[in-house]
Every structure is written in structure tokens, then in C-alpha cells.
Amino acid sequence: MKEFEFQSATTVDEAVSLLAAKGDQARVLTGGTDLIVQLREGLRSADLVVDVKKIPELMTMSFSPEQGLRLGAAVPCHRIYGDKDVAVAYPGLADAARIIGGWQIQSRASVGGNLCNSSPAADSIPPLVVHDAVCHLAGPGGRRTVKASEFCTAPGKNVLQRGELLVSLEFPPPAEHASSAYMRFIPRNEMDIAVVGAASWVQLTAAGDTIEKASIALAAVAPTPLAATEASSFLAGKPATSETFAKAGELASQVARPISDKRGTSEYRKHLAGVLTQRTLAIAVERARG
Amino acid sequence: MAKKTHVATTINGEPMEFLCEARQSLLEVLRDNLAMTGSKEGCNNGNCGACTVLLDGQPVDSCLVLAVEAEGAEITTVEGIADDSRLHPIQQCFLEEAALQCGVCTPGFIVTAKALLDRNPTPSEHEIRFQLAGNLCRCTGYDKIIRAVQDAGKRMAAEARGASTTTNGSPARQQQKQAT
Numbered sequence: 001m002k003e004f005e006f007q008s009a010t011t012v013d014e015a016v017s018l019l020a021a022k023g024d025q026a027r028v029l030t031g032g033t034d035l036i037v038q039l040r041e042g043l044r045s046a047d048l049v050v051d052v053k054k055i056p057e058l059m060t061m062s063f064s065p066e067q068g069l070r071l072g073a074a075v076p077c078h079r080i081y082g083d084k085d086v087a088v089a090y091p092g093l094a095d096a097a098r099i100i101g102g103w104q105i106q107s108r109a110s111v112g113g114n115l116c117n118s119s120p121a122a123d124s125i126p127p128l129v130v131h132d133a134v135c136h137l138a139g140p141g142g143r144r145t146v147k148a149s150e151f152c153t154a155p156g157k158n159v160l161q162r163g164e165l166l167v168s169l170e171f172p173p174p175a176e177h178a179s180s181a182y183m184r185f186i187p188r189n190e191m192d193i194a195v196v197g198a199a200s201w202v203q204l205t206a207a208g209d210t211i212e213k214a215s216i217a218l219a220a221v222a223p224t225p226l227a228a229t230e231a232s233s234f235l236a237g238k239p240a241t242s243e244t245f246a247k248a249g250e251l252a253s254q255v256a257r258p259i260s261d262k263r264g265t266s267e268y269r270k271h272l273a274g275v276l277t278q279r280t281l282a283i284a285v286e287r288a289r290g
Numbered sequence: 291m292a293k294k295t296h297v298a299t300t301i302n303g304e305p306m307e308f309l310c311e312a313r314q315s316l317l318e319v320l321r322d323n324l325a326m327t328g329s330k331e332g333c334n335n336g337n338c339g340a341c342t343v344l345l346d347g348q349p350v351d352s353c354l355v356l357a358v359e360a361e362g363a364e365i366t367t368v369e370g371i372a373d374d375s376r377l378h379p380i381q382q383c384f385l386e387e388a389a390l391q392c393g394v395c396t397p398g399f400i401v402t403a404k405a406l407l408d409r410n411p412t413p414s415e416h417e418i419r420f421q422l423a424g425n426l427c428r429c430t431g432y433d434k435i436i437r438a439v440q441d442a443g444k445r446m447a448a449e450a451r452g453a454s455t456t457t458n459g460s461p462a463r464q465q466q467k468q469a470t
Contacts, residue, residue: 003292006312006358029356036315036354037335049312051359078348102424103402104339107348108355190423191337 001040008051012138012167015052020140020163022048028165030058030074031108033101034117057167058112063089069171073112077124078103080111090171091287092127092180092199092280099123099184102191112166118152119193121220125152126199127182129217129227133171139164149217152224177212178203179287181280184219185272194220195264198252198276200284204240208289211235214281216248220263221256221273228252231277245281249274299360301326302370310357317341319357320367328368328397332426339425342398343367349405351424368397371404379445380404380438389438391429399425403439411443411450 009015019026025047029035038044052058058074063086071080077097081087087094093111100109100123114124115135128148135146140163148169152158160166180201184194197219203212214235216228231251238244253274260266294309301324310319317334320326320343332340334353341352344366371378380403383389390396399422406413406421413421418439419432427435 001313003311003313005293006295006356008358008361029359032354032356032359033336033351036356039313040335049356051356053359076348101336102339103405103421104342104349104351104424105336105354107345107350190420 004046005048010054018050023162030110030113033105033109068173071169073166074110077106089174092182095182096123096127118158121194125225126217126219130199130201130215133169136167138167179284181283183280196220196269196272198280200280202284204288221258240285245278249278252277295358297361300364314357315353316355316357317352330394339398342401349402380442383438383442387438389434395427407443411447
């Protein structure tokens with residue numbers, strides 16, 4: 001690994017001024033499970049690495065049924081699925097946190113880091129999109145918010161400007177008769193990068209037989225995580241049956257525009273997008289019925 | 291000469307201080323600066339788990355931790371698992387049940403298994419396979435490892451029951467050491 005300077009920031013302002021001074025030669029360190037590999041393999045370079053795990057706001061996870069969830073950008077995955085209330089309120093997010101790498105990775109890797117790494121195949125981003133999460137950013141010009149669905153702009157690229165830091169993710173309170181699920185396809189049982197990933201969120205009527213609202217998002221089928229908006233709006237008002245899920249799967253498959261690479265061909269990925277949409281819808285509906 | 295940072299940490303219960311460069315991983319410092327070669331370098335990119343240590347109680351790949359991040363932390367390496375000359379039940383079961391061949395993955399498996407069994411001494415086969423998914427073994431085919439972890443859990447549970455009824459003897463010492 002090339003030499004770099006290391007600073008551990010204790011406040012958001014300190015981190016922002018350190019990052020602003022070095023521009024694109026500064027890197028934020030949360031769990032390091034992407035960054036350290038990238039620096040070691042020369043995929044990214046840095047003159048300065050700023051550890052943000054000593055900043056309380058980035059390490060806080062607070063949840064209440066009324067306020068929703070505020071997830072500090074550096075909170076490691078194991079704390080998400082380890083918190084029963086959070087895992088029950090945002091099951092799709094917990095599904096993703098539980099399968100990102102193995103336990104060693106989940107001890108360090110954060111959802112905020114996963115988002116800022118901005119891989120099209122990131123497991124935690126589709127759940128952020130379907131749960132309507134909002135990103136709180138701090139930069140030299142002050143604070144601003146961006147919807148998680150609009151955060152990534154290209155593979156490895158996002159809306160963060162020079163000196164800007166992702167501070168936290170805010171999730172709306174869990175709705176009644178609603179739930180979510182995330183699944184990915186990989187050729188191994190664990191520890192692999194998604195060939196395709198899909199997250200579904202549904203809200204049912206009180207009777208539990210009809211979908212009121214739904215949201216579907218896909219991973220690894222486009223240059224950025226992709227909201228399947230046509231499939232989502234199709235589901236509103238439809239009966240929560242396997243026929244409905246199959247039709248939504250077809251619609252989701254149609255918006256997928258994947259590349260062919262070593263993990264799978266474009267055709268295979270389009271097929272998987274449909275299958276995983278159906279399956280995650282079925283799980284989300286079952287969970288929403290309680 | 292690169293700038294070196296002074297780091298004060300705790301390793302296997304002992305206060306430890308070292309100087310390191312920011313770019314050095316915790317694994318490098320353990321092995322090269324501190325001569326603690328129990329933790330192994332396998333892939334050096336977070337896939338194989340041979341370098342697993344406990345960082346404040348959580349299993350992590352020490353190749354993906356900067357040594358400077360260890361400031362103020364509590365680290366347990368495979369060297370800290372045995373109770374002086376007495377092997378930990380996980381180590382004893384790995385030996386008795388031949389859960390290793392070349393042995394490079396073994397320290398990582400033992401550290402992750404300890405993290406698992408300290409939380410849940412009676413995991414199912416599925417739970418063991420899931421929690422140990424971040425540790426790769428190219429020799430054994432895993433079955434012997436899974437069995438050794440299951441049997442170690444039973445022994446740990448039995449020792450804990452024994453310890454609760456006696457005031458001395460090694461199981462009690464063992465438990466006391468784990469609690470500190």
C-alpha cells in the first residue's frame with residue numbers, strides 16, 4: 001500500500017474541513033472493507049484517510065416507531081440485524097446487512113459506506129430505495145439532503161461534492177400492514193457479489209389481501225441501483241397473489257438493462273430480476289400479514 | 291522514512307504499545323512488528339478469514355483493519371484463546387477431531403468459532419456454517435470443522451455448568467478469564 005496520512009476526526013466539522021482541504025486525494029474510512037482493499041490494490045489512491053468512526057453522529061443508530069430510524073453512516077451491519085426492533089421495522093435492510101460479506105465484514109462494513117462506494121451491485125442500496133431513505137450530507141457549504149434513490153450517479157460515482165461527507169440515513173417510520181424483503185442471487189451460498197439483487201416493499205390493506213402501495217428496486221442490472229417504478233405502480237390496488245407478483249416480475253425484468261460479465265449474461269440477469277422480484281414480493285407480503 | 295504513529299492498545303488482555311505507519315494493517319503489525327504470527331495472511335483482501343481477530347469482541351479480518359485504528363481497542367488473537375498451558379475446548383476439539391490439515395485457516399476458524407460459541411454454545415449446523423462463511427478452508431471440506439465447533443460448544447456449556455458449582459479448578463479460572 002502507498003503511504004498516506006491518517007486522521008481520526010471527532011466532529012463532522014473537523015472531518016469536512018480535512019476532506020475539503022485534500023479534495024479527491026482524501027478518502028473517508030468507515031469499515032474499510034472496500035477502501036483498504038482498493039488502496040492496497042491501487043484501484044483508488046489517497047494522500048489522506050479520515051477515520052469517521054469517532055464521530056458520535058456517524059455511529060448512532062436510533063429508532064422509534066413514531067420517528068423512524070436514524071442510521072449513522074458508519075454504523076456497522078451487525079448492529080442493524082442485531083437490533084430486533086430495527087430488524088422487524090426494516091426487514092429488507094436487515095436482510096441485506098446479514099448477507100454483506102461474512103461475519104468479519106459485517107462487524108466493520110457500514111450501510112453508509114456501501115452507499116458511498118456506489119457499486120451497482122451493492123446489497124444495501126435497493127433496501128434504502130424501497131424504504132424511501134434520505135441521506136443527510138454535510139459539506140463546506142453546510143448541510144443538505146438527497147434521496148437515497150438519487151445518490152448514485154454511475155458505477156463508483158455519486159452526488160458527494162468536494163469535502164462532503166455522508167452523515168446519516170433517515171428512514172420514515174414503519175407503516176401499518178407493510179413490510180419488505182431483499183434477496184440476491186449468487187452462485188455460492190454466502191460471501192459473494194450479487195449477480196442480481198432485488199428489494200420489495202409492500203403495504204397491504206387492513207384485510208391483508210390487496211396491495212395498497214409497493215416499491216421495487218434492483219441491484220446489478222444498470223449502472224446504478226435501479227428503482228423499478230412501472231412494476232411498483234402496477235402493484236397498487238392489485239390482489240396480493242402469485243399472478244400479480246409474476247406480472248410485476250415481468251415489468252421489473254423489462255426495465256433491467258444489465259451488462260454481460262463474468263458473473264452472468266445480460267439475458268440471465270434480466271431473467272433473475274424477474275424471479276427475485278416475484279420472490280421478494282411474496283416474502284414481503286407474508287411478513288406484512290404478520 | 292514514513293511518519294510513524296504511536297498506538298496504545300490491549301492485546302489478549304495485556305496493554306501493548308507500538309509504532310506503525312498509517313498504511314500498515316493490523317495483521318502486518320501483529321505479525322511483523324509484534325512477532326505474533328498466530329494470525330495468518332491468506333488472501334489479504336477480506337475473503338478468507340485466516341487473519342480473523344476479535345476487535346472489541348467482534349470478529350474482524352485484521353488485514354482490513356489499519357493498525358492505527360487499534361488505538362484504545364481491545365484485541366484478542368488466537369494466541370489469547372488458550373488458558374496458559376491448557377488448550378481452549380475449541381482448540382482441543384479441533385485436535386481430537388482432526389479438524390485441520392495444513393492449518394493455515396485454523397487460527398481464523400478458532401477465533402470466529404469462539405466469538406460464535408461465546409454468544410451461543412449450542413448453534414445448529416446451519417448457524418455454524420453461516421457464521422463461519424467468512425473463513426475458508428481448502429483442505430478439510432468443512433465437515434470436521436463443523437463437528438469440532440459443535441462438540442466444543444457442548445464442552446464449554448458443560449464446563450460452565452461445572453464452574454457454577456465449584457469455586458476453584460480450571461473451568462472456573464477459564465470462565466473468569468473470559469469475563470475480564
